[in-house]
Amino acid sequence: MAMTPWFVSGPAAWLAAAGLWRGPERIEPTPAEDWRDARIDLVIAACRDQATIVHCLAGLAAQTLRPRRVLLVDDGGAERDHGIQLAREFAIANGLALTVVQRTWSIGKAATLKRQARGFAGDVLFVLDGDTVLASPDYIERCVRELYQGVGIASACGTVEPLRPRHRRALAASPAFQRWLAGDDYRDPLQPRDVIDRIAAAIADGYTAHVDRLRQALLGRGLMNLHGGTGEPSGGAIAYRRRYLKDLFDRYEPVRGDDLTAADDLFIARALAMEGYRSIRLDDVVARVRTPPLHQLPRQAWRRAVALMQNDHYFDPLLRSPLSALRHRWRRLYDPVVTPVAGSAGDRRRVREAYRQPFGERLTHRQGRPLGRGLLLLALERAGYPVALLAAGLVCGWGAAGVLVAAEAAATAL
Known part of the structure; x- marks a missing residue:
């Protein structure tokens, strides 16, 4: 579930709007590696996804670039469903080489990523959730x-x-899905049963679509134009450089174990940003994710908000980036002992890359990261909006608080 900032018209949104107006950094990259030579391994993390696992595999079967290995990990534990059996039947019907791991006890998605990052030998580890469908064939x-x-x-x-x-319904009519059905009828287990269910599903889908559009098209794209990356990737279908992911787990497992807060994708994105790496989002390819029922949306939103605050706490050097950058600039101007940071050669590089930064956690503590500006503003909004709402209610009356909420709702709707 996506989370927006409290203030749609707040400082983070204005910063993102400035990024949209400026546009991305215009540097023609000259990569040293050819993406066509990349060895791709794909892991599907499933946990009681019986209703969508076949749709997930149908989207995978339509991809123009196939991974060399597909591993399905069922982490449902004692409460697992029949998703594994359905996945095996689909793989046999479509000639898909599928390896299945079924766990007796649920140990979480983070442990799955850690084991596959260390166990696989490929260049790219593509992580796909069992409730996610790759809508774009490329x-x-x-x-x-x-x-x-x-x-x-x-x-x-x-x-x-x-x-x-x-x-x-469109996926159920696809050739791969029909080969699995072999002429049998298919009844969607997620199909609403009555009018009330249809209305509730439409509200949940509409709300989620609106929040995702706001988060990705405004905040995500604007901050990416400014900083070259996002601190909140779209979970469910992410391609990682396997070596970077392995190094990440080697760094944080002694400290955190397999507990990567309430949202693994957020923790990984922040940990990569601490090293100077970027997490990017593409606008021209789409993945579709099953929306939770309407009554579960508040719980999902609270869980995501807690995960954001946890990651703000664990990676506070990123949030202190503006202050670190000012301190570092002051030292470079007035301290002759300070030497230039490696990686400032700019146009002298043979291998050019937009938004290039020097790598290393030490440099994050020393001079910060550009992404930290947006993360700091978002964190201040999350902490400041409830305080402002309470202050407006206590000082100016609850009518003023209602006006504040109405103004925010109107800005969100627009």
Whole structure:
């Protein structure tokens, strides 16, 4: 579930609008590696995804670039469903080489990523959730191609949209899906049963689509134009450089174990940013994700908000980037002992890359990262909006607080 800032018209949105107006950095990359030579391994993380696992595999079967290995990990544990059996039947019907791992006890998605990052020997580890469908047939190809546009790019993903009933019907009519059915009728288990269910599903899909559009098209694209990356990738279908992911787990496993906060994708993106790597999002490829039921949206939103605040705490050097940058600039101007940071050669590089930064966590503590500006503004909004709302209610009356909420709702709707 996506999370927007509290203030749609707040400082983070204005900063993103400035990024949209300025546009991306115009440097023609000259990558040293060819993306066509990349060895791609794909892992599907499933946990009680029986209703969507076949749709997920149908989207994978339509990809223009196939991974050399597909591993399905069922982490449902004692509460697992029949998704593994359906996936095996689909793979046999379509000639898909599928390896299945079924766990007796659920150990979480982070442990799955850690084991595959260390166990696989490929160049790219593509992580796909069992409730996510690759709607664009060139999704994997585009992500891998953009991943290899620079060594500073650690992960790439597309945009996320809700998986609506009409999308599931279109997938059910695809040739791969029909080969699995072998002439049998198919009844969608997620199809609303009555009018009330249809209305609730439409509200949930509409809300999620609106939030995703705001988060990705405004905040995500604007901050990417400014900083070259995003601190909140679209979870569900992400391509990682496997070596970077392995190094990340080697760094944080002694500290965090397999507990990467309430959102693994957020933790990984922040940890990569601490090293100077970038996580990018592509606008021209789409993945569709199953929307939670309407009554579960508040719980999902709260879980995501907690994960954001946890990551703000664990990676606070990123949020202190503006202050670190000012301190570093002051020292470079007035301290003759300070030497230039490696990586400032700019146009003298033979291998050119947009938004290139020097790597290393030490440099993040020393001079910050450009992404930290946007993350700091978003964190201040998340902490400041409830305080402002409470202050408006106590000082100016709850009518003023209602006006504040109404203004924010109107800005969100627009």
